[in-house]
Amino acid sequence: MKSIEERFWSLVSIGNDDECWPWIGHRVHGYGRIRIDSDDKRALAHRLSWEFANGRNPGKLNVLHRCDNPPCVNPSHLFLGTQRDNIDDMLRKRRQPHGVRHWSARLSTDQVAEIRRRRAAGERTIDLAAEFGIDRSHVSNIASGRKRRIESESIKEIERI
Numbered sequence: 001m002k003s004i005e006e007r008f009w010s011l012v013s014i015g016n017d018d019e020c021w022p023w024i025g026h027r028v029h030g031y032g033r034i035r036i037d038s039d040d041k042r043a044l045a046h047r048l049s050w051e052f053a054n055g056r057n058p059g060k061l062n063v064l065h066r067c068d069n070p071p072c073v074n075p076s077h078l079f080l081g082t083q084r085d086n087i088d089d090m091l092r093k094r095r096q097p098h099g100v101r102h103w104s105a106r107l108s109t110d111q112v113a114e115i116r117r118r119r120a121a122g123e124r125t126i127d128l129a130a131e132f133g134i135d136r137s138h139v140s141n142i143a144s145g146r147k148r149r150i151e152s153e154s155i156k157e158i159e160r161i
Contacts, residue, residue, distance in 0.1 A: 004036055005052055008045070012073055020072035030070035049073035050080070062086050068095060106134060112142055119143035 002010070011025035011034065023032025023045045032045025050063045053075030061080040065072055072078075081089070107115075115128055119139065129136040 004034075004048075008034060008048055008052070011045075012049075015074075017074075017076055019074065020067050020069045020077065021074040022069075023071045023073050027071060032071055032073060045073050046070075046078055049075050050078045053078075064089060068093060107132065107142075115139060115142050 011023060011032070012021050013024050014021050025045070026033050033042050034045055034048065035041070036043045036048075044063075046065065047058060047063045051057055058080055062083060062085070063078050064081045064086055065077055066079060067074075067077045069077075111132060115132065118128060119125065120143070125136045125139045125143070129139045132139070
């Protein structure tokens with residue numbers, strides 16, 4: 001019978017040290033999962049990889065990815081941090097959904113640009129809100145740039161999706 005570590009590494013596509021090593025076993029929300037005992041107890045693969053590489057359990061700390069690739073279990077891509085560290089990392093790398101990728105987005109990038117153009121030309125906020133089916137305050141926030149920034153970087157990111 002194979003040890004947990006032998007079973008673990010048999011489910012990893014190991015590459016060069018600087019490459020991601022994707023988990024090829026079972027995944028949940030992109031993260032690898034493995035059964036670690038006969039009682040059906042399971043562990044997240046990236047946490048187990050960090051533990052094998054460092055010889056200790058990470059405890060209550062999160063195991064974070066430098067590569068931002070959930071199935072990656074390359075120990076050199078993993079580091080420990082708090083939930084706050086994880087959120088700060090997400091914000092710094094702009095991984096949070098925004099613009100048309102946000103779950104509550106109701107307007108396309110073209111519609112946002114049209115609202116800005118028409119508001120700048122003098123159309124009334126109340127009329128634009130009625131036409132686009134959004135609140136007047138949302139039109140004001142879009143027109144002023146407080147909501148839904150349109151920058152060349154944002155547009156490139158949206159087109160990439």
